[in-house]
Amino acid sequence: MQLTHNFQPEKGRGDLEMDIHSDKRAFERRSCNALIALSYFNQANSYDAKVQNYGMGGMCLQSKLFLKPGATVCIRVREYPSSGALQDSADCLRWMSLAEVKWCNELPGTESASYSVGVKYQAQPY
Numbered sequence: 667m668q669l670t671h672n673f674q675p676e677k678g679r680g681d682l683e684m685d686i687h688s689d690k691r692a693f694e695r696r697s698c699n700a701l702i703a704l705s706y707f708n709q710a711n712s713y714d715a716k717v718q719n720y721g722m723g724g725m726c727l728q729s730k731l732f733l734k735p736g737a738t739v740c741i742r743v744r745e746y747p748s749s750g751a752l753q754d755s756a757d758c759l760r761w762m763s764l765a766e767v768k769w770c771n772e773l774p775g776t777e778s779a780s781y782s783v784g785v786k787y788q789a790q791p792y
């Protein structure tokens with residue numbers, strides 16, 4: 667059985683457009699410049715990081731800390747530069763969440779070590 671997709675992005679949606687044939691993401695992504703506190707699950711130390719983009723299933727962030735793929739991390743938003751409603755919904759950035767590190771790649775051309783990190787949200791308990 668072969669599945670086909672007839673996905674046509676809506677015109678005028680800017681950064682929300684997605685080509686399902688060239689991107690394996692299950693959810694659309696939105697650009698973001700939120701500052702977050704990031705820590706390994708059940709660890710006291712937290713580290714600053716910046717969200718690059720996010721979607722319903724997870725986010726891509728920039729961190730000075732290498733995060734081991736497979737690790738569980740706690741993410742908490744510190745600053746969100748927006749005038750929108752501050753709520754946790756399918757259309758919004760999660761303000762606090764546990765997530766699994768899916769990949770961590772060093773960013774070339776940065777003065778100090780910096781990493782691009784992909785995380786997948788863990789299911790909410792409700």
